[in-house]
Amino acid sequence: MEKLVNVYFFGKRYQVPADLTIMTAMEYAGYTLTRGCGCRHGFCGACATIYRIKGCNELKTCLACQTQVQEGMYIASIPFFPTDKRAYEIEDLKPNQQVMMELYPEIYSCIGCNACTKACTQSLNVMQYIAYAQRGELEKCAEESFDCVSCGCCSVRCPAEISHPMVGLLARRLTGKYIAPESKHLTERVGEINRGEYDQLIEAIMQKPITEMQELYNTRDIEK
């Protein structure tokens, strides 16, 4: 007999097998999910969830697909949260502190409570990456926020009403586009292809009979 635990979806009690995740437990309970379910493997942030264990004061946030149920869990999903993404033309931006001041000025209202970091389902140091953004240290902000899945739990808990995932995203795009050094070998290869330097070679290999291709493939040298 499998072990069952009591969980409470939106306050209503269900008994579910103890080895399920919150997401599969909801389905076990009979929910057909449309909202609050995305990749189911921890990459998309669709299943942001807030819970409290009966008898404990602490509120916790998690991804429903990556979190096992526990006895006495009071669970509410947060299928959507109105984070505030500002529209911009990436080509027109400059990678400096000014950009953050203009697009996300509310980051300067951070009161340092660290609720965002505590709420992060990816265990990122969210308050730190916001601090980097405030100082215009975009590359550090990008690095620190890199594993963000935009579940929005940080923003749910933020008294300064910051849309943290959007700040990290802007820092990463600016870093990838402007700050990271150019890949010269890439630029050169694109140029060679555009000049038609591979046209004849590719046409030639496309025309080869299968037997010759098999021979070429099976005897090709493999870089160590």
Place this chain on the structure above:
Amino acid sequence: MFTETMLESIKKVEATRAARMGTEPRRMTAEEKSELLKQYHPDYRAEGFAEIKIGPNKGQKAPVELTRLLHSNSRLLNENINLENPAYDVDVLVIGGGGAGASAAIEAHEAGANVMIVTKLRIGDANTMMAEGGIQAADKPNDSPVQHYLDAFGGGHFAARPELLRRLVMEAPDAIRWLNKLGVMFDKDEDGTMVTTHGGGTSRKRMHACKDYSGAEIMRTVRDEVLNRQIPVVEFTSAVELIKDDKGQVAGAVLLNMETGDYMVAKAKTVIIATGGAGRLHYQGFPTSNHYGATADGLILGYRAGAPLLYQDTIQYHPTGVAYPSQIFGALVTEKVRSIGAMLVNKDGEAYAHPLETRDVSASAIIRECANGKGVDTPMGSGVWLDTPMIELLHGEGTIEKRIPAMLRMYLNYGIDMRKVPILVYPTLHYQNGGLEIGGEGYTKAIPNLLVAGEAVGGIHGRNRLMGNSLLDIIVFGRNAGKAAAAKAKEVTLGKPNLDHVQAYAKELEAAGLKEDSVSPLLLPKYARHEK
């Protein structure tokens, strides 16, 4: 966290580790690979397939679960939809909000078209978001698009459509450049050189990555660009049928609001199907690495409207899905874990195959080990070890956290530290190699203004796909489809819209004596306990 049996087996893995470290297992010969696939690859299990009885691919095989959907009727069969009063009227309708759909929308918008995206969940809820390991492009001095072509063509069993594969490899460096220009943070050395590794079956190190969030980094960047351009994205809205006109063109789609159940009509001069894969159909009972909405919807829509499929009978099982613990069963363990040094090892601690054979070969070898009692028993079946502690022995402490942080995090959630102990893996349903057939310009063979991009396409890779060529194909073919659709929309004049093909399909089904009680496309898998 591990069972006693597992702990016993780990001791054997540890015992052989030092001796294995300096070695590289022999690669199989072509004959050995061919024999292994025939014996153990799920594509060769006859009971997993059924004959398609109607439509352009009549007489051919497809997975049983897909065939059932192809043999089902439209949910609109008895609905009265007013096609003359569309809620949306656009040049380009993109169905699907993954990497291919977003790339297509950006390029169509760039070309000045009035474009919109409909997607049944949110934009970015797609397999793209979950791709971990990387994206291929031949941009290093020792590499060339021709070498990339050879690797992909051979890895796909010489079945790729040359015209499609040529575009994939020739346009790969520009795809990377485009992404980089949008702000994707690729792993680079201090001088800007891309950090590249091998994938299974590559002969040059051409796998570009963004840690092990490669797809997520690409998806969130292109999504952000779609939103910055204020391209309309209608979320939680499925396309449930294509609309055609009296000239045989497509003329838009009937949409279903997933939350309210309301139907709406989108009129469009060109339609791009970018609906992705089919992992959630759980072919042959396999778990899947795919996202919740991967139910082959676009294949059904296209097929019912008359577009043929290609290679619908070939499926990719990723060799390393999670075999244990149960909470993450079937989740992807990126091939990059092997690219950076982890070996596949059986329960006796033996490295039974080269870790970077192509995916179909590698998956078959795991199935073989488990079938022959060389696997480790788990509550869900069995698996083999992926010897992850090797990575830090080879490349130094901290490598795992830096290069594959998502994997580390996923296992740490369940108390397994892959830096110290190996992990258990078994093949997981990962990719549909086949899909709707297109020509080089991205159009379906049968319908002049219907395009397909991304995983819904068949023929780019042949009968097996190399790691890193799917993130690549969604960008290359997504962009091309967007450009082509925007140009085509200028010359299309739509006739009178109709759903006659839905009625005709129903008659064909009836004539073939097929009476499935389900409707298709499926839209979402049936996971609620009472629906199972």
